[in-house]
Amino acid sequence: MRKTVEDLQREMEAAAEALDFEEARRIRDRINLMRGGADAADAAQADTSGLVRQRPGAMGLGTSRQRPVAPPDWKPPAKPDPMTSKRKRK
Numbered sequence: 001m002r003k004t005v006e007d008l009q010r011e012m013e014a015a016a017e018a019l020d021f022e023e024a025r026r027i028r029d030r031i032n033l034m035r036g037g038a039d040a041a042d043a044a045q046a047d048t049s050g051l052v053r054q055r056p057g058a059m060g061l062g063t064s065r066q067r068p069v070a071p072p073d074w075k076p077p078a079k080p081d082p083m084t085s086k087r088k089r090k
Contacts, residue, residue, distance in 0.1 A: 012027040
């Protein structure tokens with residue numbers, strides 16, 4: 001029996017109500033594959049366990065770079081005195 005998107009939607013909602021979120025995620029991924037143009041049989045056999053949704057705004061060059069994180073108690077150092085020009089070091 002070929003399941004339609006509506007049937008899968010009902011199954012997903014039933015799984016979510018039963019607190020079976022892994023099954024609901026699997027059915028959601030099948031629905032997305034079918035809406036994207038995949039055949040129902042292909043969507044049922046597809047392995048979507050490694051797929052992760054991309055965060056909005058995290059696309060493009062340089063977005064995979066890690067940013068340094070300062071410790072929570074760190075404070076930036078004080079700015080130097082601007083009146084130190086033309087002084088010799090001894």
